Amino acid sequence: MKLQLHFFLLLSAAVLFSSDAATRKLTALVKEQPLVLKYHNGNLLKGDYTFNILMYGNFTSVQKSILLDFIESLSPLNPPPSPSVSSWWAGTDAYSYGHKAKPTNTNVTFGLLFEMYGLSPSEKHLNSTALFDLEKNISGGKKSVGIVLTSSEVVVDGFCSSKCGTHGFLKKDKSDVPYVWVGNSAKQCPGHCAWPFHKPVYGPQTPPLLPPNGDVGIDGMIINLATLFAGTVTNPYGNGYFQGPKGGGLEAVSACAGVFGKGAYPGYPGQVLVDKSTGASYNAQGINGRKYLLPAMWDPKTYKCATLV
Numbered sequence: 001m002k003l004q005l006h007f008f009l010l011l012s013a014a015v016l017f018s019s020d021a022a023t024r025k026l027t028a029l030v031k032e033q034p035l036v037l038k039y040h041n042g043n044l045l046k047g048d049y050t051f052n053i054l055m056y057g058n059f060t061s062v063q064k065s066i067l068l069d070f071i072e073s074l075s076p077l078n079p080p081p082s083p084s085v086s087s088w089w090a091g092t093d094a095y096s097y098g099h100k101a102k103p104t105n106t107n108v109t110f111g112l113l114f115e116m117y118g119l120s121p122s123e124k125h126l127n128s129t130a131l132f133d134l135e136k137n138i139s140g141g142k143k144s145v146g147i148v149l150t151s152s153e154v155v156v157d158g159f160c161s162s163k164c165g166t167h168g169f170l171k172k173d174k175s176d177v178p179y180v181w182v183g184n185s186a187k188q189c190p191g192h193c194a195w196p197f198h199k200p201v202y203g204p205q206t207p208p209l210l211p212p213n214g215d216v217g218i219d220g221m222i223i224n225l226a227t228l229f230a231g232t233v234t235n236p237y238g239n240g241y242f243q244g245p246k247g248g249g250l251e252a253v254s255a256c257a258g259v260f261g262k263g264a265y266p267g268y269p270g271q272v273l274v275d276k277s278t279g280a281s282y283n284a285q286g287i288n289g290r291k292y293l294l295p296a297m298w299d300p301k302t303y304k305c306a307t308l309v
Contacts, residue, residue: 058153066222080286112138169236203267283309
């Protein structure tokens with residue numbers, strides 16, 4: 001297969017009560033409500049899909065391999081040891097056409113790879129129209145998803161200020177074709193789009209985690225790609241699974257923003273695995289010995305954000 005991310009601050013207040021009864025009332029008032037993403041009766045991406053990818057800008061060979069290995073790791077074929085990227089992706093299988101429908105999977109295969117580098121100054125700034133044209137050029141039509149990845153020197157309108165990436169769909173050959181765009185925030189806004197590998201712009205300033213592939217920008221892109229891939233499959237045309245206003249609601253992974261392991265809370269990503277040799281944090285294993293940190297995904301069976309560890 002080849003978002004705007006939402007961050008929330010939780011404000012807490014300590015209140016003293018003189019009786020157990022008052023304490024019980026407070027507990028009832030703050031009881032956590034189940035998180036529900038409503039299904040809006042639209043089509044989902046189920047079955048076999050190919051991802052056509054455009055790497056726009058200057059990506060090193062190492063950066064390319066990290067990104068492409070992640071995308072190929074989504075396939076259940078020859079999965080690495082658990083917890084794996086493919087087992088994380090299997091969480092999208094539970095999203096079905098209504099509660100009585102049988103869950104079906106979404107199989108992803110790597111399609112075509114396009115590259116544009118050595119860009120002129122004018123080509124390093126993309127407005128929404130230019131980005132849409134790139135998506136349309138690489139989209140393969142029905143049963144495909146076009147993915148544009150922009151490098152750290154490319155400025156995209158709205159990037160950092162309001163979004164770290166987007167997904168949507170376009171019309172091609174009389175078919176609605178989904179697309180995804182994600183940018184590398186390393187030089188522009190790592191505190192906004194690459195947390196928890198960089199201190200956040202706002203909120204608790206806890207020490208950042210070490211990225212599993214040693215690249216804050218690329219490992220941050222992986223988190224945003226995972227978020228948008230899941231959103232694309234479960235809400236490809238704006239009428240699938242989401243909570244809130246159409247076009248700006250929470251989706252399969254953005255509903256669980258900031259959660260990577262058990263015990264997560266605002267400013268703390270949760271309990272994740274640590275590579276003994278490098279000290280880097282991860283929670284999923286991919287092909288070619290890769291490790292990645294992937295966000296939690298909302299589970300329509302339990303109404304909770306499910307983590308790999």
